[in-house]
Amino acid sequence: MASQYNEIRQVLAQLSGHDRIVTIPKLYIEITGDLAESILLNQIVFYSDKSKREDGYFYKKYEDWADEVCLTERQVRHAAKKLISKGLIETKVLKANGNPTVHYKLCFDKLVNWIMTNCQERNLQNVSNDSDKMSVSLTEITTENTTDDKKILSDKPDDAIPYSKIIEYLNIKANTNFKTSSQATQAKIRARWNEGHRLDDFIHVIDVKVNEWLNDSKWCKYLRPDTLFGTKFENYRNQKKVLKKDGTKGLNPEPQKQYDDGLNF
Template sequence: MKLLLNESPLLVLPTLAVKLGLNEAIVLQQLHFRLLQSPLKYDGFTWYHHTYTKWREQFPFWSEKTISRAFLSLERKRIIVSSQAYNAMKVNKTKWYRIDYDVLSHILERQIDLPTETVCEEQKEQFGCNEETKMADSVKKERNKEKQQKTNLEIITGIIHYLNAKAHKEFRVNNQATKRLINARLQEGYTVEDFKKVIDVKVSQWLNNKEMRSYLRPSTLFSPTNFENYLNEARDIPSPVKRTIQPIVLDYNAGEEDE
């Protein structure tokens, strides 16, 4: 007698199916699995691209129309974010997808963080509670990862805007090499204030120097060795002495002496 599960099954969480609909839950779970393996990183997010024809290879029991309805339903709920901006050619209409895990969490009211005992009992004979727990954990990790990416992008944006304003430059925030440099320094424990100190000290030294002003760039300022050296330079510069201006006190009782 052949086993029923003689190929990789499509898994679906009952919580998702109840909240979103069965078709939407299946599509969302499959997209999440694909995103975990996707190398496509743009604008701080992980993406996966597919046409409806290609999706049908993964869902052979559905028509393309059924698949498109499920995706569009999730897009309208803003759980799935789609874009065609990353296609190499404008004539290419392939959709790129990512999951907004914050929106998903809000819709599910955080019921997906841990599977309940009832869900585990119902799914135990089908694919095991441990598998469901792993899926829930992966959703949670991915959501935390996206939150961290958003935070880092805000920090990077602030640093680049500060550099552009001080050095009269127009460096792009979404430059991958620049983001890697800043993220690496942040992981080493440096703060936004440290970046500003480095920018300030080198701008004061190089901005009016024709030979050196071209080095007011992320690749020079934020490289591992240079950044530490420049930061130490900034720390060695004594802070200007603040002079307290005493207010003038007028004595209206004083007048000219009588002759």
């Protein structure tokens, strides 16, 4: 049993991470059931034995993750939360170069125990004998970085995106008549959905921008999918509603980002 345990640890270390080409062992996809999670887990395994800290933690800024594996901050945060819930990693905020930075730590024993407990013997043999067949090249996954024509990794199938609910809500709130079937509109929604945004995010953006623009003759024309669900969506999502002196809801002119996804930072 001990020899098998050590063998698995060695194989995982050999499979995980690369400085130029990122591959995802199929095993990680089977463990997590999600591409973004499996990519993050893959990189955390890769860096887990390279930390100079005695406690095993290492740090990565969100822009570093984006540069290495094309995951947005939101995707990293969401994937980390899921991996924590599975007991596969731990995170904490520690200072790095004088700034509070998220640090990550792999729970290697739990990962190996999970593999030994849940994987069939045939799968373990495949890991040892043919690691190439277990990897899905990151280059085969279409990603979106700066345009809506490219996709980024998603944790939901395309048919789960509630196009109708989003557009119908916009039409009701803004008194518009956009079509759910529009390919251009769906592309905008899909791009934001693939970044990790969900229905409540779209509802929030529609609410705050309708609140801000509906009665403004100059800006009301921008209450359209092309603007609302474009590349400024994240900024709109972080606008907050506040109560004006007259008791009506308005917008916070200087919204501050809040983290409410359950991570310990």
